[in-house]
Amino acid sequence: MIRWHEASDAIGYAVTDRLGGVSQGPYAGCNLGDHVGDDPVAVRANRAAVLRALGHADLDLVLMDQVHGADVAVLDAPPPQPPRTDAIVTGLAGVVLGVVVADCVPILLSDAGAGVIGVIHAGRPGFTAGIVDITLDAMAGLGARDIRAVVGPSVCGRCYEVPVTMVSEAAEVAPEATAVSWSGTPAIDVASGVIARMAARGASVTWLSGCTREDDTLYSYRRDGTTGRFAGLIWREHSGAEAAGQQR
Numbered sequence: 120m121i122r123w124h125e126a127s128d129a130i131g132y133a134v135t136d137r138l139g140g141v142s143q144g145p146y147a148g149c150n151l152g153d154h155v156g157d158d159p160v161a162v163r164a165n166r167a168a169v170l171r172a173l174g175h176a177d178l179d180l181v182l183m184d185q186v187h188g189a190d191v192a193v194l195d196a197p198p199p200q201p202p203r204t205d206a207i208v209t210g211l212a213g214v215v216l217g218v219v220v221a222d223c224v225p226i227l228l229s230d231a232g233a234g235v236i237g238v239i240h241a242g243r244p245g246f247t248a249g250i251v252d253i254t255l256d257a258m259a260g261l262g263a264r265d266i267r268a269v270v271g272p273s274v275c276g277r278c279y280e281v282p283v284t285m286v287s288e289a290a291e292v293a294p295e296a297t298a299v300s301w302s303g304t305p306a307i308d309v310a311s312g313v314i315a316r317m318a319a320r321g322a323s324v325t326w327l328s329g330c331t332r333e334d335d336t337l338y339s340y341r342r343d344g345t346t347g348r349f350a351g352l353i354w355r356e357h358s359g360a361e362a363a364g365q366q367r
Contacts, residue, residue, distance in 0.1 A: 150347025189248035208237035225271035225351030230263035272329035276308025
């Protein structure tokens with residue numbers, strides 16, 4: 120259920136896996152995606168269990184309607200519906216931002232001093248469209264200067280064979296995204312490209328290694344087709360003043 124978790128007085132981070140949960144069939148385990156054909160009751164139960172394990176309520180969760188684009192939603196209040204976007208940045212405390220994936224790169228962003236957090240869904244189309252830099256610019260617009268990026272598990276370059284034209288597009292953003300598959304054909308390593316762009320922008324990077332296609336404790340669309348989604352989650356804790364203000 121919880122693959123990785125780190126928390127301080129200011130920021131909390133987590134990445135889930137498919138272990139635990141109540142989903143059945145091709146979604147078996149802790150599927151957190153409600154757009155893949157799974158039983159909505161099971162998805163809600165899985166989300167509630169994950170949030171409970173992290174000390175949060177169901178209503179704290181803010182997900183995205185992910186579309187493989189490069190748009191960023193800047194939130195100053197919890198949205199009534201998941202915004203149609205592939206990145207969110209906010210200075211809100213108490214909300215849990217989430218990105219759901221099954222091969223794409225989940226990215227968690229924070230500047231604890233500035234009180235700014237963000238998430239990115241970085242698939243190949245979004246990466247080549249510049250979503251990493253666009254989101255970092257949005258973070259800077261909220262005052263973030265000392266950014267940490269947690270880059271979660273995704274499909275590795277050896278398992279992501281693509282046409283050579285797609286490799287060229289990714290290489291224009293970051294040459295480090297160029298890869299060769301297990302069979303020696305052109306491939307893309309989106310995570311390496313993400314890490315390179317983050318480093319070029321001065322962000323510190325924590326990479327959580329693991330290939331979704333090779334690790335059956337993670338969901339992988341490229342491996343299984345019909346399958347579930349795991350998540351990257353980040354939240355900003357309430358400061359003492361904010362907590363006192365909410366109690367009034």
